[in-house]
Amino acid sequence: MVCEKALLVLAGPPPSNELLTWRMEETDCSIAVDGGWNCFVRAGLLPQILIGDADSFLSFEQVAREQSKVSVHQMDDQETTDFEKALDWLDRETLPQEIIILGGLGGRSDHSCTNWMIASRIDAACSVVFDSQEEWVCRITSETPLSLRGNKGATLSLIPMIPCTGVSSQGLRWNLEGESLSVTGKLSQSNLCDSDEVKVSCEEGVLFAVLRKTI
Secondary structure, eight states, X not given: OOOSEEEEEOSSSOOOHHHHHHHHHTOSEEEXXXXXXXXXXXXXXOOSEEEEOSSSOOOHHHHHHHOTTSEEEEOOOSSSOHHHHHHHHHHHHOOOSEEEEESOSSSOHHHHHXXXXXXXXXXXXXXXXXXXXXXXXXXXXXXXXXXXXXXXXOXXXXXXXXXXXXXXXXXXXXXXXXXXXXXXXXXXXXXXXXXXXXXXXXXXXXEEEEEEXXX
Protein backbone atom coordinates (compact mmCIF):
# COMPACT_ATOMS: atom_id res chain seq x y z
CA MET A 1 0.00 0.00 0.00
CA VAL A 2 1.35 3.41 -0.99
CA CYS A 3 0.34 6.27 1.28
CA GLU A 4 2.22 9.56 1.29
CA LYS A 5 -0.29 11.43 3.46
CA ALA A 6 -2.31 9.58 6.11
CA LEU A 7 -5.34 10.72 8.13
CA LEU A 8 -5.89 9.23 11.58
CA VAL A 9 -9.12 9.99 13.43
CA LEU A 10 -8.92 9.18 17.14
CA ALA A 11 -11.76 8.81 19.63
CA GLY A 12 -11.22 12.15 21.36
CA PRO A 13 -13.33 15.30 20.89
CA PRO A 14 -14.68 14.88 17.35
CA PRO A 15 -13.88 17.20 14.46
CA SER A 16 -16.65 18.97 12.62
CA ASN A 17 -17.99 17.20 9.56
CA GLU A 18 -16.48 19.98 7.43
CA LEU A 19 -12.99 19.57 8.91
CA LEU A 20 -13.11 15.78 8.57
CA THR A 21 -14.34 15.96 4.97
CA TRP A 22 -11.64 18.45 3.99
CA ARG A 23 -8.86 16.50 5.66
CA MET A 24 -10.07 13.23 4.15
CA GLU A 25 -10.14 14.71 0.65
CA GLU A 26 -6.49 15.80 0.86
CA THR A 27 -5.06 12.49 2.15
CA ASP A 28 -4.25 9.16 0.49
CA CYS A 29 -5.23 6.92 3.40
CA SER A 30 -7.99 7.42 6.00
CA ILE A 31 -7.89 5.45 9.24
CA ALA A 32 -10.61 5.28 11.90
CA VAL A 33 -8.85 4.58 15.18
CA ASP A 34 -11.33 2.63 17.32
CA GLY A 35 -14.08 5.08 18.39
CA GLY A 36 -12.93 7.49 15.68
CA TRP A 37 -15.18 5.39 13.42
CA ASN A 38 -18.18 7.27 14.81
CA CYS A 39 -16.85 10.54 13.38
CA PHE A 40 -16.93 9.10 9.88
CA VAL A 41 -20.44 7.71 10.41
CA ARG A 42 -21.75 11.11 11.54
CA ALA A 43 -20.23 12.76 8.49
CA GLY A 44 -21.58 10.11 6.10
CA LEU A 45 -18.05 9.05 5.17
CA LEU A 46 -16.30 5.69 4.99
CA PRO A 47 -12.65 5.32 6.02
CA GLN A 48 -10.40 2.84 4.30
CA ILE A 49 -9.18 1.25 7.53
CA LEU A 50 -10.52 0.56 11.05
CA ILE A 51 -7.92 -0.20 13.73
CA GLY A 52 -8.15 -0.65 17.50
CA ASP A 53 -8.88 -2.90 20.45
CA ALA A 54 -12.66 -2.36 20.35
CA ASP A 55 -12.84 -0.74 23.78
CA SER A 56 -14.51 2.47 22.61
CA PHE A 57 -16.21 1.04 19.51
CA LEU A 58 -17.57 -2.48 19.89
CA SER A 59 -18.84 -3.31 16.39
CA PHE A 60 -15.62 -4.32 14.61
CA GLU A 61 -17.16 -7.63 13.51
CA GLN A 62 -20.24 -5.87 12.16
CA VAL A 63 -18.09 -3.47 10.13
CA ALA A 64 -16.10 -6.42 8.77
CA ARG A 65 -19.34 -8.13 7.69
CA GLU A 66 -21.13 -5.12 6.24
CA GLN A 67 -18.37 -2.88 4.85
CA SER A 68 -16.32 -4.83 2.33
CA LYS A 69 -14.37 -1.72 1.33
CA VAL A 70 -13.04 -1.22 4.88
CA SER A 71 -9.95 -3.13 6.01
CA VAL A 72 -10.63 -4.08 9.66
CA HIS A 73 -7.84 -4.77 12.15
CA GLN A 74 -8.95 -5.63 15.69
CA MET A 75 -5.96 -5.86 18.04
CA ASP A 76 -6.63 -6.94 21.61
CA ASP A 77 -3.22 -5.95 23.01
CA GLN A 78 -3.75 -3.72 26.06
CA GLU A 79 -0.08 -2.74 26.36
CA THR A 80 -0.40 -0.04 23.71
CA THR A 81 -2.93 2.68 22.94
CA ASP A 82 -5.09 2.62 19.83
CA PHE A 83 -3.03 5.54 18.48
CA GLU A 84 0.13 3.44 18.86
CA LYS A 85 -1.55 0.50 17.15
CA ALA A 86 -2.45 2.68 14.16
CA LEU A 87 1.09 4.07 13.92
CA ASP A 88 2.57 0.57 14.17
CA TRP A 89 0.31 -0.54 11.31
CA LEU A 90 1.46 2.42 9.20
CA ASP A 91 5.09 1.51 9.92
CA ARG A 92 4.51 -2.04 8.72
CA GLU A 93 2.38 -1.30 5.67
CA THR A 94 3.60 2.04 4.36
CA LEU A 95 5.78 4.98 5.33
CA PRO A 96 3.79 8.20 4.96
CA GLN A 97 5.61 11.49 4.63
CA GLU A 98 2.82 13.28 6.48
CA ILE A 99 0.33 12.28 9.19
CA ILE A 100 -2.76 14.34 10.04
CA ILE A 101 -4.47 13.52 13.34
CA LEU A 102 -8.03 14.49 14.26
CA GLY A 103 -9.70 13.72 17.59
CA GLY A 104 -6.37 13.91 19.40
CA LEU A 105 -6.68 17.29 21.13
CA GLY A 106 -8.84 18.53 23.99
CA GLY A 107 -11.05 16.43 26.21
CA ARG A 108 -9.12 14.32 28.71
CA SER A 109 -5.76 15.87 29.55
CA ASP A 110 -4.11 12.46 30.04
CA HIS A 111 -5.15 11.42 26.53
CA SER A 112 -3.89 14.66 24.96
CA CYS A 113 -0.54 14.50 26.78
CA THR A 114 -0.08 10.84 25.86
CA ASN A 115 -0.91 11.57 22.22
CA TRP A 116 1.81 14.25 22.10
CA MET A 117 4.34 11.90 23.68
CA ILE A 118 3.50 9.15 21.21
CA ALA A 119 3.71 11.59 18.29
CA SER A 120 7.17 12.63 19.51
CA ARG A 121 8.43 9.14 18.67
CA ILE A 122 7.35 9.19 15.02
CA ASP A 123 10.23 9.31 12.55
CA ALA A 124 11.73 12.81 12.57
CA ALA A 125 11.42 13.10 8.78
CA CYS A 126 7.62 12.69 8.89
CA SER A 127 5.44 15.79 9.13
CA VAL A 128 2.95 15.42 12.00
CA VAL A 129 -0.08 17.68 12.54
CA PHE A 130 -2.94 17.57 15.07
CA ASP A 131 -5.98 19.56 14.01
CA SER A 132 -9.21 20.56 15.77
CA GLN A 133 -11.82 23.29 15.74
CA GLU A 134 -9.86 25.44 18.22
CA GLU A 135 -6.20 24.59 17.66
CA TRP A 136 -3.70 23.47 15.06
CA VAL A 137 -0.62 21.71 16.44
CA CYS A 138 2.45 20.92 14.36
CA ARG A 139 5.47 18.89 15.41
CA ILE A 140 8.84 20.49 14.68
CA THR A 141 12.05 18.47 14.34
CA SER A 142 15.41 19.15 12.73
CA GLU A 143 13.98 17.63 9.53
CA THR A 144 10.52 19.20 9.63
CA PRO A 145 10.70 22.95 10.33
CA LEU A 146 7.53 25.00 10.60
CA SER A 147 6.41 27.37 7.85
CA LEU A 148 3.14 29.27 8.36
CA ARG A 149 1.35 31.74 6.10
CA GLY A 150 -1.66 33.95 6.67
CA ASN A 151 -1.88 33.84 10.46
CA LYS A 152 -0.80 37.35 11.44
CA GLY A 153 -2.11 38.22 14.89
CA ALA A 154 -2.59 34.60 15.99
CA THR A 155 -1.17 33.21 19.24
CA LEU A 156 1.62 30.65 18.83
CA SER A 157 3.26 28.65 21.62
CA LEU A 158 6.28 26.36 21.31
CA ILE A 159 6.21 23.35 23.64
CA PRO A 160 9.42 21.28 23.98
CA MET A 161 8.74 17.59 24.60
CA ILE A 162 12.44 16.89 25.11
CA PRO A 163 15.35 19.35 25.42
CA CYS A 164 15.57 21.32 22.17
CA THR A 165 18.61 23.24 20.96
CA GLY A 166 19.16 25.72 18.17
CA VAL A 167 15.56 26.92 18.15
CA SER A 168 15.15 29.91 15.82
CA SER A 169 12.15 31.79 14.48
CA GLN A 170 11.14 34.49 12.03
CA GLY A 171 7.95 36.52 12.02
CA LEU A 172 7.10 36.27 15.74
CA ARG A 173 6.69 39.17 18.16
CA TRP A 174 9.46 37.71 20.33
CA ASN A 175 11.76 35.85 17.97
CA LEU A 176 14.14 33.13 19.07
CA GLU A 177 17.70 32.95 17.83
CA GLY A 178 19.51 29.67 18.43
CA GLU A 179 17.76 29.24 21.78
CA SER A 180 17.53 26.15 23.99
CA LEU A 181 14.03 25.21 25.18
CA SER A 182 13.18 22.53 27.73
CA VAL A 183 10.72 21.68 30.51
CA THR A 184 13.40 22.64 33.06
CA GLY A 185 14.58 25.76 31.25
CA LYS A 186 13.28 28.37 28.87
CA LEU A 187 9.77 28.06 27.40
CA SER A 188 7.93 29.99 24.70
CA GLN A 189 4.25 30.36 25.55
CA SER A 190 1.70 32.73 23.98
CA ASN A 191 4.02 34.32 21.45
CA LEU A 192 2.35 36.24 18.62
CA CYS A 193 2.56 35.99 14.85
CA ASP A 194 3.67 39.49 13.84
CA SER A 195 3.88 38.58 10.16
CA ASP A 196 1.82 36.67 7.63
CA GLU A 197 4.88 34.46 7.19
CA VAL A 198 6.28 32.66 10.24
CA LYS A 199 9.11 30.14 10.35
CA VAL A 200 10.41 28.06 13.26
CA SER A 201 13.25 25.55 13.21
CA CYS A 202 15.30 23.58 15.70
CA GLU A 203 18.64 21.84 15.36
CA GLU A 204 17.88 19.07 17.83
CA GLY A 205 14.87 17.87 19.80
CA VAL A 206 11.10 17.79 19.37
CA LEU A 207 8.88 20.87 19.63
CA PHE A 208 5.15 21.26 19.21
CA ALA A 209 3.92 24.54 17.76
CA VAL A 210 0.42 25.30 19.05
CA LEU A 211 -1.55 27.77 16.94
CA ARG A 212 -4.76 29.09 18.43
CA LYS A 213 -7.39 29.41 15.71
CA THR A 214 -9.60 32.46 15.48
CA ILE A 215 -13.07 31.29 16.50
